[in-house]
Amino acid sequence: MTKIILALSLGASLIFTAHPAKAESATEIITKVEKNLSPPNFKSLYQFTNYRLDGTIAQYDVRFSVKDVNHSHGYFLKPEREKGRETLRLKDTIWTYMPSVARAVRVADRESFAGGDFSNADVMRVDWLAQYNASIAKETKNQFIIDLVAKNSEAAYAKMRIWIDKTTTQPVQQYFYDSKGTLLKICKYGSVKTFGNITRPAKLVMENVITKLKSEMQIIELQLENKIPDGRFVVDNLGKEI
Amino acid sequence: MKSYLRLMIFFLSGLIFLGGLTALGADNSDVDLEEAAGLADETQMSEATSTETTTSDPQNSWFNRGRTRTYLLIDGTQTSGSTNDQIHFPNGQLSFSGDFKILNESFLIVDAVVNYDDKDKEGSLFLNQVGFRSRLSDSAQYFIGKERNRRSPGLLISPSDFIYSNTNLPGQREDRKGVWLGRLSYQKINGSIDFLILPVQSETLEGLPDSKQNSNEGAIRGLYQFSGIDVSLMVGRYLGTNRAGTSVQTLLLNKYKMYVELGTQEEITRYNNTKKDYPVQSLAGFGYEASEDFSVRLEYFENGQGLNSDEFNQMMRLRSLSPSQFAGNTNLQSPFIRQKYLITSVTFPEIKKKYNFTISGIKSLEDDSLLSIARLEYLATDKLLAGLSFTKMQGGTGSQYQYRNFDTQATADLKYTF
Numbered sequence: 001m002t003k004i005i006l007a008l009s010l011g012a013s014l015i016f017t018a019h020p021a022k023a024e025s026a027t028e029i030i031t032k033v034e035k036n037l038s039p040p041n042f043k044s045l046y047q048f049t050n051y052r053l054d055g056t057i058a059q060y061d062v063r064f065s066v067k068d069v070n071h072s073h074g075y076f077l078k079p080e081r082e083k084g085r086e087t088l089r090l091k092d093t094i095w096t097y098m099p100s101v102a103r104a105v106r107v108a109d110r111e112s113f114a115g116g117d118f119s120n121a122d123v124m125r126v127d128w129l130a131q132y133n134a135s136i137a138k139e140t141k142n143q144f145i146i147d148l149v150a151k152n153s154e155a156a157y158a159k160m161r162i163w164i165d166k167t168t169t170q171p172v173q174q175y176f177y178d179s180k181g182t183l184l185k186i187c188k189y190g191s192v193k194t195f196g197n198i199t200r201p202a203k204l205v206m207e208n209v210i211t212k213l214k215s216e217m218q219i220i221e222l223q224l225e226n227k228i229p230d231g232r233f234v235v236d237n238l239g240k241e242i
Numbered sequence: 243m244k245s246y247l248r249l250m251i252f253f254l255s256g257l258i259f260l261g262g263l264t265a266l267g268a269d270n271s272d273v274d275l276e277e278a279a280g281l282a283d284e285t286q287m288s289e290a291t292s293t294e295t296t297t298s299d300p301q302n303s304w305f306n307r308g309r310t311r312t313y314l315l316i317d318g319t320q321t322s323g324s325t326n327d328q329i330h331f332p333n334g335q336l337s338f339s340g341d342f343k344i345l346n347e348s349f350l351i352v353d354a355v356v357n358y359d360d361k362d363k364e365g366s367l368f369l370n371q372v373g374f375r376s377r378l379s380d381s382a383q384y385f386i387g388k389e390r391n392r393r394s395p396g397l398l399i400s401p402s403d404f405i406y407s408n409t410n411l412p413g414q415r416e417d418r419k420g421v422w423l424g425r426l427s428y429q430k431i432n433g434s435i436d437f438l439i440l441p442v443q444s445e446t447l448e449g450l451p452d453s454k455q456n457s458n459e460g461a462i463r464g465l466y467q468f469s470g471i472d473v474s475l476m477v478g479r480y481l482g483t484n485r486a487g488t489s490v491q492t493l494l495l496n497k498y499k500m501y502v503e504l505g506t507q508e509e510i511t512r513y514n515n516t517k518k519d520y521p522v523q524s525l526a527g528f529g530y531e532a533s534e535d536f537s538v539r540l541e542y543f544e545n546g547q548g549l550n551s552d553e554f555n556q557m558m559r560l561r562s563l564s565p566s567q568f569a570g571n572t573n574l575q576s577p578f579i580r581q582k583y584l585i586t587s588v589t590f591p592e593i594k595k596k597y598n599f600t601i602s603g604i605k606s607l608e609d610d611s612l613l614s615i616a617r618l619e620y621l622a623t624d625k626l627l628a629g630l631s632f633t634k635m636q637g638g639t640g641s642q643y644q645y646r647n648f649d650t651q652a653t654a655d656l657k658y659t660f
Contacts, residue, residue, distance in 0.1 A: 102370075105395075108499070189280050
């Protein structure tokens, strides 16, 4: 009898241990990535480097104040000739402030950010799940490869494909496609750092496949848990310190 | 024989399958389903467990500093046309603007320029903005001083905004001329309302309040944003007349900018001292901004304050009889003295990441007059920008530019920002 009970217990334990753990869905994985890439209430200093075909570079330092994915504000510190320029994202709308004429102008979402290969959406709005449906294209030994397909034509890209490390849930690489399936840009992530209670890549390199141009975005400084006053996200306060 | 047949069917079905995929426009992304390496030497996954921790001291970091912007501009201008060719060089402008935190929620602002004009061989100081701003609560703010805050959509002219109505023509020097006011604002993210006291109607050459003022003026100004549509409204009394303006703006599909502005005032006084009651100015604009290589704007401006054909022809007859009577009339130097205009602008930003190019035009729909302005900027270094502007005024006899000051004007400028 004891042998039978032992055999049943062993069998049962084998059955239970052999049952695989519940796999994470693409949406759950992307949610984790977004949480690190775009936490609420932070201030940061980003450095953008645009590499030109003639070998010269253009560098932009922008300080960001971010309330959430729908509310962010950028202030240009460098280059000096762009000093004082501002960008404000309010949900689906983007405003830019031109210090030369002290004027706020509403602009389209698709314009490149700071003349580089990152778009406004790439920099100021990492809320992919709001605009894209996520599905796992392939699961390799070390990475999830996830497709993000636009829910409608208002998304910046028709499709994105992102490679995510299984162990750390950090993005490794991202492809951006248009509606014809043409690969437009490739973003490579690196230099993973910890800022407060988040860990994320601090360096992103975006290569424009069409133009062969390349831009780099590096996080110089990032402060979490900053309560940013709502006044920072008011159009009439563009051009003003808060 | 059977095996040949099977091979052929296999081969053909393969071709059909591949051809079908191509015909259906299947993307080539499925070939990219291998593991990615990320950035070399920096994103190896083993490194992610020993990440670098970045901290900063919020009290001493750049977050809490104020902001300043200073530049020195030197330019030279050549005009040619109705008078002898004239060259003026060097002209200069030194500008400083700052916004400094002086207490927890209080700021001091200043924006001043020193100009040097080769034509008059003298320098002058002008105060664009100055004042004190403080936050009373999360939603309330006040300001006392001279301020500029323009957000109306019109490219060169904004009928809806009777306070910040400067016409910014491309290729001209920066224009940030503010207005003396007291402002109490209630601000939320999706909208704001300003209660303005406007005590200054005339200024000295330095931009300071003149000695005689009518202080019983003010305005209410609001902006509300909902579902991607921005609506602004402004009513008040300024420069001796009651005024009102409104604008609506949206960006369809995040590509096509569309806007309408309307503005009116109690009365205007024209060149011959006749008055016109409640003339309406309206502006309808369309823009395409989806491309990263260029943007286009097209506006139709109906200027109710301008001269209709009969009035214009009468003015031109008087002007031909007595040119000296009109010589100093600044109203007639505006590009918008008649009633119907097309305004257009095409911008090519960061061409090869080194050049900006803009071409703009103002075309009268009532005669053959055309003002066109082209500007090329070379982004020489982080601090230095070199610009070339070319302005051309065209218009035959009987057009608004018949008595133009010049045919062409070329300006070369260097701007060093620090």
